[in-house]
Amino acid sequence: MSLKYALLGFLNYYPMTGYELKKFFDTSVAHFWNAEQSQIYSALKQLEGEDLVEMHVEAQTDRPNRKVYSITEDGRNELLEWLATPAEPEQVREPLLIKLFFGRVLPRERLIAVMHSQVADLRRIAETYGEAMEMTHKFGVAAGMEKDAQVWALTVEASIAHHRAGIAWAEDAIAKLERMDDDGFGASYPKEEDNPPVDARAARTILEMVTEGKPQLRASTLAARTTKGDDHDND
Amino acid sequence: MSLKYALLGFLNYYPMTGYELKKFFDTSVAHFWNAEQSQIYSALKQLEGEDLVEMHVEAQTDRPNRKVYSITEDGRNELLEWLATPAEPEQVREPLLIKLFFGRVLPRERLIAVMHSQVADLRRIAETYGEAMEMTHKFGVAAGMEKDAQVWALTVEASIAHHRAGIAWAEDAIAKLERMDDDGFGASYPKEEDNPPVDARAARTILEMVTEGKPQLRASTLAARTTKGDDHDND
DNA sequence: TCCAACATGTAACCGGTTACATGATTCA
């Protein structure tokens, strides 16, 4: 859903074509949002259908006509309304944490290697934020929007903070893994060897032991807790 | 794709039904991964087709038969292989950052209110991590998997670190917004008023000014940079 | 000569969400 508003946001700066919008995405919000060309074109069509943007064709002979989109009054109103509404927290999906969660079955060194590679990836991404910061500044100057550039900079800081935290956590986790007893790791788990073969009731029993009828920590519960409490300082 | 491996990961602990898998998800990995019941059922069917799990029916008269899934040798191998492979970095998608990015057009106080509500949401979620930590411990005891519980705890720490960083950043951003000049905010932007009406060339000109033929910071570029460099300590 | 930039799209697919359906048992 946010894509729609990001497009409105850009069109609220200046009228432009789908092709140009793609460039704006790639040069300014790439660090926290990506949009494919094809997606932009179809979203624009949709926005036009809702009368939130309007399009006029600029004829060209040598290449496909330019379709320049501009935001409508309705579009601007809807944008402002959306911007002033609290953001719904995103569902986190972290493949790395799945690997770590189930990673005890790997030889410890293998698991640590995966963690190291995560750190390396994060560092590599973090290096690009300098460029991103420069970009926000350049845009501000080029477009005469220095005020906007100040909030743009805050979004880059968010990404930096986020990555720094990720790196710090991962390094701490690696240190902890290194302090753990090697014997517990690897595909065969000591306990399993001493114990009678696992039967189909085990999972049931464990679930009963853990959740003694108590309310569970469900994603839906989380969502409810977070969206219900929207009753603060914004109205 | 990770869902598939999460299922294999759980089935590698114990054989169980789709219904029980859902509970395991909700009580243990909910803080970084969610899976809907319907999705679990169809994924299991798919895994069975690939011979990574096998199913046997436990007949029941009073309610639908239990379909107990267990991991196969192939499944275990594929799981181990996947676990030992570096995680591909996820595309970040942060609606809040879109709001902030375009938020200059809001009255400053409105934008700050959105940020405050973000902080409140993050705090509310952070409160649940105590429970999550308890859960990992309980599971470890109940299943006789104390070693696994140690790595489970690391995943909870990841979420905690992540949220703490989010809160700290947001509070800092709020402080900065509060120090900014009020006049720059709101739907009408001073510069626009003094300047001639915006024409359809403006976006073009700005893009030219900012990206003087220089390589751009594209998501694809980022992806390339991050996946190319996988040549470290894992093979 | 060949690739990048300009400029538009369509179609297939994929992972995930939401809604709907069925039906017994148990507990408040």
Next chain:
DNA sequence: TGAATCATGTAACCGGTTACATGTTGGA
């Protein structure tokens, strides 16, 4: 009486990705 638990699914939809199609101009 009515909700929650147990236990299975199907179908529609939705946002996003990947692949494919078309065709000119200008620069390395």
